Amino acid sequence: MENAAALPFALRHVWIVLALPLLSFVLNGLWTCRKKESWSGPISTVLAGANWIFGTLCVWQWWKASAGLPGRSMVPWSFDWLTFGQLGTFRPLTAGIGALLDPISAMMVFVVATIAFFVHVYSIGYMREDPARGRFFPLLSLFAFAMLGLVLATNVFQMYVFWELVGVSSYQLIGFWYHKPSAVAASKKAFIVTRFADAFFLLGIVVLAWVVRSFDFSVLNSAAAAEALLRPVSFGFFEAPALPVAAALVFAGGWGKSAMFPLHIWLPDAMEGPTPVSSIIHSATMVVAGVFLSARMFPLFSAVPSVMGLIAFVGAFTAAFAAVVAIAQQDIKRILAFSTLSQIGYMLFALGAAAVCGGGVLVAGYSASMFHVFTHAFFKCLLFLVAGSVIHVAGNNMLSCMGGLRTKMPLTYLSALAATLAISGIPPFSGFWSKDEIVASAFQAGHPVLGTVGLLVGALTAFYMFRFFFLIFHGEARSDRSHAHEDRWMTFPIVCLAIPSLCAGILAKPLFESAFRPRLLPWVQAVEGTHAAFVPVAATLLALLGAVAAWFLYCGPKADVARALDAEHRPAWYRLVYRKFCIDEIWLFVVRRILFERVAAPIKWFDRKIVDGAMNLVGKSVVLAGWCVNALQNGSLATALAFAAGGFILVWLLAGNLFP
């Protein structure tokens, strides 16, 4: 940690970035206890704004201060929170809490602070009539505190601590309207699925801590750690070299939190929460945590080709799967949820594909993934805010009740158009630059198959995004529009976020290419490589093709909108896609039938009947023996004497073998 005195003010007090949301949580929490909900909205928004400003100041001062530092990473502030093991044969292990500022964490701080502020402003409008808003804003600030803590983590233990806090705040926010059983079920599902992945993450941390004897990222990503991890370690059931297993376990944590393929079931249901929640948690910040974790551990992961391959495959498959499912969805928030899944699949597959098939790591892949995280955050948050406004007006989430909102909500319409263009990857908007980088890096790294999958998914993205756009804003109104209006508080953040969706790509591209270079292990050589020229052209063409097809099907003169909206009378494959390939039902079957009936019930029966039964049996047998002794006592003198005589003979025989 550099000597604190030399650092400028903001860096010296980086902890304020964490302190402000925590203060807002505590303040609002107490305020709500005393039944003054109306105050909590403004207070938390002001504090979020202050945090945004201070966060940007920190990032700016960090940018200037870290010019000369290797990898631009510095730890301006940290303290020892908990020490494990003072003695014994193992060196003492300490877990600290602190702030590590380096390109990816600075970028995330800026993104989280910005989006948190705008969502707070948006929530004032969205939650105005909701009586429980006094409970909403503290939870939102708690989430901001947890996310910033996760992003600034200096060691993997601190990351796990805030990882869990993020999980809990998302549980609380998804289940915010707890009187709705569906919301409660969704929140429980979200927490348990992420908790399932976190268990493996914790196991990974424990393995790393035992082998490397430290939690700090700087130590974990070092060459020494990698060699140490190559030694085989026994996991009780099997013996395996620690590196691949530990890397896979750590990635599993991200797998659950970023809702990758088998564990994606909780994200679509998480839409039960209020829309501002979805906009901040399930679009920009929490679901990106898995990608952030993989980026943070990139040097270690890149040393393990098998794990890189796993990341690439999982990313690509989820991107494709989610894109296909998104096409058939009727609920606009579920469309956006699946689109988020698909974009995160892109980011992960970019990281995974950075491993050049001949060995070595393509630097461009890493920076492309981070660039996409940056741009995606803004336009996806914007799309959710737009969806929120639309739902506010239409009364429910289904496409069937929307349409023709162009005239009633002009600003929202224009912002939505900007976001849709951005996400579809139409040049010159931000999505094009970041997504094109990813696909290009895939081709460069020698993964043509992944590259083509990227391109096709790009087309699908354009198709379902424009379907979403046309069915909401164009065509004739499918429900009464008398009171439709654009709330001031909700439209202002939408418009503000439209700007970065448009220009973030162009402005930030050079910055990302220069600053975001992974510090690889010594024996992993970085590959520079140039762009494959044909990729941007192909990507743009496919995107335009998707857009035109969507226009033709849903907005053009011959568009049969009624048929597009009714999901029942469609061919079997369409209904299967609409029901999300029944993955949820499979998971439900596994958990309910197998885990509850086949495992829990027999164990409970075993506990009550066998173990408990054994104890009761002992009790009963003793009582029975007591009864026998009483039966023996039939009160007659003869038996008493007989026993006495028998006793005498018994003692005589006993004395026989005792005495020589």
Place this chain on the structure above:
Amino acid sequence: MTGFSLSAVLVLAALLFAVGLYGLLSRRNLIGMLLCVELMLNAANVNLVAFARFESGDPASGALLSVFSIAIAGAEMAVALAILVAMHRRRRTLDADELNELQG
């Protein structure tokens, strides 16, 4: 008077004791049982006297103990018979098997 050895007397006493014990267990009449107890006591006395006669270093104490035991037996039987009489006045029976009200 001579001619039988210590072990013969001991066997006799043991037999006497066994008969007394058997009688105590089998007889139903309480008086009979007390009789058998007397038999067992006297078997012990025979033992004492035999030991005093044949091999004891201090014959007087053996004989003394048997005399004492006879006296004590007397006292014991007096008390026992008094109790039997009192019980008989109430229960009108001397049969040991009928005395089974106290049980369980």
Place this chain on the structure above:
Amino acid sequence: MSSPLLLSAIWVVPLLAAFATLFLKRDDHLAVKLVHAVCHGGNLLLAISLLVSFLAETEGALPASGTVTQLHFAMDRIWIPALNIHYNVGVDGLSMLMILLTAMIIFAGVFASWGIRDRAREFFILLDLLVAGVYGTFMSFDLFALFLFYEVAVLPMYLLIGVWGTGRKEYSAMKLTLMLVAGSALLMGGILALYFGSHLQTFDLNVLSQYPFPRSFQRLFFPILFFGFGVLSAIFPFHTWSPDGHASAPTAVSMLHAGVLMKLGGYGILRVAMYVLPEGATEWFPWLILPIAVNVAYGPFVALRQRDLKYITAYSSVSHLGLVLLGLAVCTFTGIKGSAMQMISHGLLTGLFFALIGMIYGRTHTRNVDEMGGLMKRMPFLGVSFVLAGFAGLGLPGLSGFVAESTIFLGAFENPSAVVRGCTVVAILSIVTTAVYILRAANRMLHGPLPERFGTLTDAVWNERLAVIVLLIGLFGMGLFPGWIADALDGSVAPLFNNLVRAVVP
């Protein structure tokens, strides 16, 4: 302010309170409760002041390299010369923290049982006896005194559960008492074996721990002592008393029993079995880890199928106690420290759970999770506290559960043997099932639609809030600032660990 007399005062004050209650009239409930609120409040302050002076004394102390536990506020008086029994009282890190934990839980317990009307005097006298026994056990370093206080703590359980309990109270009370006293019967044999086996004619733990017992002696008597103490901390085959006992016990009793008494078992194993018979420990633990792992993984599954809230909490205690024993069984420094921390964290956690369940039962008169729903709307304070307790239970960072569990897992992984490594992996993965049953219970009870018959329920009154807040402070205190607890425990675990290491490679 840190004279040894104050330490002894801690277990005398409850007895004074009990003695004072004898002279109160039968129907004067409020006076009884006030007397006890004052006494246990004073005791809590006394415990806190002792803790402060203890921390001051052990400020920068490096952990001892010796194998003898350093005692603070120590006092050693001859008590029964015939068997060289001493009233040898002292405190090290773990004992001090456990005394503080007991003080907090009994203080909350008194306020949680403010509604006791029937024979209140006897209830509180027995409660005082229970607490005095627990205090005594934690502070005494003479084996006889420890065993005497240990059994005093078990004595009032029958009457407390039998008279003031609910449900199958007589059956549960008798089952609980008999199983615990059977456990202590094993201890009677073990303690006398240590006394006479060592030919030192002393019950002093520190002296006994230095005596090199022969290996065969240790191999025979370690399991006796382990299962003697283990029965109280619900080791696998002997855990069946815990669900029935806790389900039928009144609130304050189940708080105290699950919160503190079950820790006596773990504390006893740590203080007596492992400290005095290290070779026995290192030899037996590789086998004893299997029932312990069953404990850890087994509890959540059974809790999953339970309908009654108290049964769910009882089985969660079985699982958490399994973690405590796992921490001890791995014989690594971090593991033992983790199990000590888990004792404290689980004490606070279960105390809070049972307090809340008692309060909710007082209102809804049902503990069946399916019959309840949407209570959060009617009782926000109790609802939020229950959710916080639940999150502490499933190991959410920021609350005490996480700190203890992570220490145990890290410690357990340091033991290289395959069996232990397997059990550790199972234990780590069992945090998922823990989360499942806790959330199921919380959601079924607090969220979802509110049945109309619960429409008029009231939230917590002042005495219930005070009880809950005291325990919440404990949970957050340990969860947010675990540093000082870890350092305090270092001092007490180091000698034990050195003893173990010395035994493994003599």
Place this chain on the structure above:
Amino acid sequence: MTLPSILPDVALLALAALLLLAGLAGNEKSERLAFPAAIGGTALLFLLSLLVQPSPEKFLGCWSVTPAGLHFRQLFLFATLLVEAFARSYFRRGGDGKGPLERGSEFLATLHLVLLGAFAVVSVDNLLALFVGLELATIPLYCLVAWRAGDRRGGEAAVKYVVMGAGASCFDLFSFSYLYGLAGSLDFGAVATRVASIQDGSGSSGLLRVAVAALFAGVGFKLTIFPFQMWAPDVYEGAPTPVTLLLSVVSKSAAVAFLLVLMHGPLAPALAKTQELVLLLSALTMTVGNLGAIHQRHLRRFMAYSSVAQAGFILAALVGPADRATGAALFYLFVYAATNTLAFAVFAVAGEERGETFECLRGLSRRSPALAGILAVCMFSLAGIPPVAGFVGKFFLFSSAASAGHYLFVVFAALNGTLSLYYYLHVLREAYIVPEEEGKENGALRVDPLQKVLLGCLLLAVVLLGLLPQLSDFLSR
């Protein structure tokens, strides 16, 4: 001036004679004075025994006051004092529905003769005097048990007791005759040397085996050891309650003294062998006693089984070395005397109208909490649960057994203690948990002043003996 060590014994004889004469006088005034005189006399004797010092000199050639003997005298006097105090208020309140005691002074005189017999057992050094002492401690008991032979149950109990007692004394005499045969003389020392020579293999141990067996049969009856305890429940139930208390306290202590005197006197060389026998009999006795007591509904019969179990526990102590065993047994018998009297006092008060069964205790905690509290202390002391005296007593017993290396036997005995806790808690269940039938919740029970004093002192004794057992040091000095 040092009091002559024989003073308590002579004073006791004088007291017994005085009471007998008062009985003969037979006028109403002497009847009224009998109890106060007896209680005062016994109390005086107890104080006297505390002041007197043991001395090695022998009176009448065989009678001497040894340190252990003196402690046993104190125990006997303490126990008899408690019995008389209990009897006084018990009979005045129309003892268990059978009317006040007739011929009180004769009753007390016989009581003191039993005491004298017990004194003799611990003071003599030859078999003859021992046999006479033992019989003196038993035959008056037949009279006491038969005091109310008039009613059906009393008569039956008396008969059973007499017949069994007579049989037992036959076995005693038979064993003494063989011991005399072996040693050629009645003196303990001579017998001990002969037994020692047999132990070294110079002579057949046939006779010794029968002698030991017969001896255990004799003492087994009096100490209610397993095969010989069948009479106990019936006699305890049939006899008047004070006599039952006397049987369970004084007679049992005398039997323990008798066994200790024999095991460490004449049979000392064969101690290892007799201790193994005692170990087995102790295990059997405590188990049968505990099992028998589980289903009892009548209080006195319940106390009978409990005393059989306690006998088993006391035997466990006898397995240890001489000084530790005697000290432990003495301390436990003191505690047992106090606790048993307390229990019987509570049962007497509770069972006055409804009869001494478990039903009479129902709802006691509501009717009179103080009495219920005393009952709880009593039951926990009998079960050996701290902080009351029973625990420390049991701990001494087990420490004596453990010092002989029988650790696993100690575990077995402690588990038996747990089994005993099961039925002792049943008593508390009646008092605290079982709801009173409606219409029966009448007011508190009448307790007259002497009973209050007795209950108070005993409660203090039982609780304090547990916490500050200086008494145990006094015993094991």
